[in-house]
Amino acid sequence: MSEVIVVTSGKGGVGKSTTTANLGVGLAMRGKKVVLIDTDTGLRNLDLLLGLENRIMYDLIDVVEGRVEIKKALVRHKKYENLQLLPTSQVKDKSAVNPADLMALCDELRKEYDFVIIDCPAGIEQGFQTAIAGADTAIVVTMPEVSAVRDADKIIGELGRSEKDNIKLIINRIRPAMVDSGEMMDMDDINDILAIKCIGQVPDDIKVVTSANRGEPVVGDNDSQAGKAYENIVGRLLGEDIPFMEFEKEGFFKKLMKAFKLSKD
Amino acid sequence: MSRDLVTIKGGKDGFRLLVDSSASMEEIEAEIKKKLDENPGFFPEGTKFELEVADLDRSVKKGINQILSQRGLGVELSVKKDPPPATDEQSQMPPQYFIQHDGNVEAQEMTVVEHTVRGGEEVTSQGSVLVMGNVNPGAQIIAGGSIDVRGTCRGMVHAGAWGDISAVVIADRLMPTQIRIANMIARSPDIMEKSDFAERAYIKDGQIIIEPIER
Ligand SMILES: Nc1ncnc2c1ncn2[C@@H]1O[C@H](COP(=O)(O)OP(=O)(O)OP(=O)(O)O)[C@@H](O)[C@H]1O
Ligand SMILES: [Mg+2]
Numbered sequence: 017m018s019e020v021i022v023v024t025s026g027k028g029g030v031g032k033s034t035t036t037a038n039l040g041v042g043l044a045m046r047g048k049k050v051v052l053i054d055t056d057t058g059l060r061n062l063d064l065l066l067g068l069e070n071r072i073m074y075d076l077i078d079v080v081e082g083r084v085e086i087k088k089a090l091v092r093h094k095k096y097e098n099l100q101l102l103p104t105s106q107v108k109d110k111s112a113v114n115p116a117d118l119m120a121l122c123d124e125l126r127k128e129y130d131f132v133i134i135d136c137p138a139g140i141e142q143g144f145q146t147a148i149a150g151a152d153t154a155i156v157v158t159m160p161e162v163s164a165v166r167d168a169d170k171i172i173g174e175l176g177r178s179e180k181d182n183i184k185l186i187i188n189r190i191r192p193a194m195v196d197s198g199e200m201m202d203m204d205d206i207n208d209i210l211a212i213k214c215i216g217q218v219p220d221d222i223k224v225v226t227s228a229n230r231g232e233p234v235v236g237d238n239d240s241q242a243g244k245a246y247e248n249i250v251g252r253l254l255g256e257d258i259p260f261m262e263f264e265k266e267g268f269f270k271k272l273m274k275a276f277k278l279s280k281d
Numbered sequence: 282m283s284r285d286l287v288t289i290k291g292g293k294d295g296f297r298l299l300v301d302s303s304a305s306m307e308e309i310e311a312e313i314k315k316k317l318d319e320n321p322g323f324f325p326e327g328t329k330f331e332l333e334v335a336d337l338d339r340s341v342k343k344g345i346n347q348i349l350s351q352r353g354l355g356v357e358l359s360v361k362k363d364p365p366p367a368t369d370e371q372s373q374m375p376p377q378y379f380i381q382h383d384g385n386v387e388a389q390e391m392t393v394v395e396h397t398v399r400g401g402e403e404v405t406s407q408g409s410v411l412v413m414g415n416v417n418p419g420a421q422i423i424a425g426g427s428i429d430v431r432g433t434c435r436g437m438v439h440a441g442a443w444g445d446i447s448a449v450v451i452a453d454r455l456m457p458t459q460i461r462i463a464n465m466i467a468r469s470p471d472i473m474e475k476s477d478f479a480e481r482a483y484i485k486d487g488q489i490i491i492e493p494i495e496r
Contacts, residue, residue, distance in 0.1 A: 162418075166400050169417050173399035208433065209417055211397060 020122045020132040021253075022151035024175075026167030028138030030159045031188040034224060034233075035246075036135040037065040039155075042235040042250035044099035048130040051090065053121070055147040056137040057104040057112055066093060067231020068101055076104040080117040086124060100129075110142050115149035122150030131253075140174055148175065153182045156212070159189045160201040168210055186216035186249065192263040216249035218242050219263050287312040288447070298330040298345070298356070306344045313348050330356055390426075398422065398436065409440075409448075418458065424448070430455075437461070446484050455480040455491065465489050 023036045033056070040052045053076065054062040063069045074089035079102070086102070093099035105112065118134075125132045136147035148154060154175050158168035168185070175183055187206055194200035207214055221242035227234040235250070237243035241263060251258045286308055288299040300309060330349065346356045390408035397412075400419030404410055409426030412434075420436035422428050427448045428440045434452035439461040441448030446463040454476050460467045462482065467489040482491045 166419050169400040169419065173402055176399075209415070209435070211415065 018126045018130050018132065019153060020126060020134070020151045021153045021155055022134040022136050022148045023155045023157060024136040024144065024148065024171055025138065025157045025164070026140060026171040027158075027164045030164050031157050031186075031218070032138075033062050033065055033135050034228065035155065035157050035186060035188065035218075036062060036133050037228075038233040038235040038246040039250060039253070040066075040099055040101075040131075040133055041093070041096065041233045042246055043131050043133075043253070044093065044096035045236055046250060046254065047098070048254075049098045049128065050131045050133065051100045051102060051125050051129045053102045053118075053125075053132065053134045054104040055113065055118070055134055055143060057143070058106065058109045059137065060104045060106055062135050063091070063101060063103045064231065065228050065233060066101055068093065068103075072103050076102055077108050077112045078105075079121065080113050086121065110137065110146065113146050115146050118146050119150040140171065144171075144174070145178070148178060148180060151180065153184065154180050155184050155186055155215070156210075157186045157188055158206065158210070160187060160191075160195065160203075160206060162201065165201065165206055165209060172210060172212060183212045185210055185212050185214045186218065187214065188216075188218045189220040190217055190263070191220050215252045216245060217260050218245040218249075287316055300341070300345070302338075302341075306341055309341065310344065310348055313345065317352065317354075330354065392424075397432070400436075416452075416457070427451070440482075448483075450482040451479065451494065451496075453479050453496075455482065460489055460491075462489055467491075 021039075023032045023039075025032050033054075036052055040050050043050045052062060052066075054060050055076070056062075057076065060075075063072055068091050071091045073091075074084045076089070078084045079086050079089050090100040090102055093101070122132055122134075132150075134147050134151060137143040156168050156171055156175075158164045172183055175181075185207075187203060190203075191200055195202050203214070203217060219241045221234070221240055223234050223237065223240040224242050227237065227240075233246075234240050234243040235246035241261075244261060248258045248261065286301045286304040298313075304312070342356070349355055392404065392406035392408060392410045394404055394410065394412045394414070397414035398404055398416045398420040400417050403421040403423070404412070405423045407425045410422050410424040410428045412422065412428075412430045412432065415432040416422055416430050416434045416436040416438065418435045421439070422430075422436065423439045423442045425443050425448075426440065426445060428438050428450045430438075430450075430452035432452070433454040434450075434457050436457060437459045438450050438457050440450045441463040442461070444463050446465075448462055450457075450460055450462065456469065456474075456476055458469050460482050462484050465484060465488070467482070478493045479496050480491050481494045482489055484490070
């Protein structure tokens with residue numbers, strides 16, 4: 017049974033593409049047949065995160081406009097051959113694809129792949145409506161930040177109006193020390209407001225950035241907390257019951273320093 | 282609580298004065314003065330009240346008119362062509378404006394929202410609104426009557442939006458960005474505390490008061 021998942025957020029830059037790349041690689045590592053679709057036409061970057069830019073021949077627009085077969089436009093991952101990318105165009109804009117196109121495409125890919133994961137553009141305009149059209153499940157990515165949570169809430173409302181009721185949440189870029197000190201929204205507050213099932217809590221981790229620059233998503237890197245977190249999300253998508261991990265907090269020494277400083281002023 | 286002898290209700294097109302016909306003129310006079318003093322600045326000069334009860338004694342009507350005109354206010358005897366207006370009005374207005382609710386929210390015509398109201402969503406109702414879920418930041422509820430949130434209220438709520446100063450806002454956890462009742466606005470403290478008990482907001486002495494309630 018295959019599943020079409022759209023990764024969306026409302027607010028830009030919260031980690032949709034990062035999530036899509038990591039879930040794609042993570043699921044492929046577990047032996048699943050996966051295809052990733054970049055629908056951020058004009059601002060494509062999923063290919064960069066996967067290190068596949070130099071292999072792109074055709075794109076999503078070529079497919080929907082009937083110039084090439086889907087198969088020809090798919091780019092196979094270097095390491096995991098059961099992972100494919102359907103990139104989008106760098107030069108066209110969002111109006112080049114409509115919801116019906118994407119729905120038809122998803123139904124076609126569904127036949128062959130276990131997971132179709134769609135990277136959605138930011139915003140709630142046409143690009144969003146197109147990206148969600150063919151999806152069974154929506155993953156909403158947010159950050160522990162008032163404005164990102166506000167936008168996530170709005171997106172969840174939009175998804176509801178489009179009759180997408182299977183919605184899951186990933187909270188990205190958490191800084192445990194800031195949560196502890198009350199400078200960042202805590203997970204309970206976010207879950208209380210958004211009230212959808214949370215399937216991931218990903219810490220802010222420099223390794224996400226350095227690995228993205230190399231074109232190798234961080235998932236599976238056990239030295240990285242974010243890498244572990246993505247691996248756990250993959251497990252949960254596959255129906256495993258995995259508890260949320262405790263993040264490494266700041267050390268005892270740092271805490272002592274802080275306490276000392278507090279008592280001074 | 283004993284039944285109010287005099288009730289002032291805001292409707293879409295102005296204020297209505299509901300007077301218990303069994304009350305004596307002295308009682309009515311004291312009560313009207315009290316009501317007006319409770320909400321200074323609420324009734325600008327020239328405000329006209331529509332008298333709600335038809336079977337008032339003529340002398341009482343006259344008395345009320347006198348009390349009001351002393352303060353630069355007035356009674357509107359007929360908005361419609363045919364006098365006596367009050368009874369005739371009743372059949373034309375939506376019923377919720379005539380139900381005396383004595384603080385009882387249930388008595389008004391009610392819009393029930395069976396889900397969380399999310400950011401960017403707006404619920405507007407002529408009567409009262411009951412939300413079976415949260416009202417999230419960025420959401421708006423606007424009600425002619427009262428608002429009851431069976432969950433956490435973090436959005437903007439406006440009860441008595443057309444002037445009903447007896448409207449209230451109730452929530453399991455009341456932490457909205459703003460509460461408006463009639464033409465009064467209370468904004469949240471800049472640092473919001475989590476509330477652990479149900480609360481009610483209402484107008485008292487010309488201010489929005491928030492107090493814990495049992496439920
Ligand atoms: N957990 C993390 N820790 C550190 N950096 C992160 C994390 N997640 C994402 N980032 C960084 O944040 C930036 C934005 O991420 P990404 O491009 O995935 O967001 P997006 O939601 O796809 O953005 P857009 O709306 O522009 O498509 C990138 O530079 C990425 O490396
Ligand atoms: Mg992106």
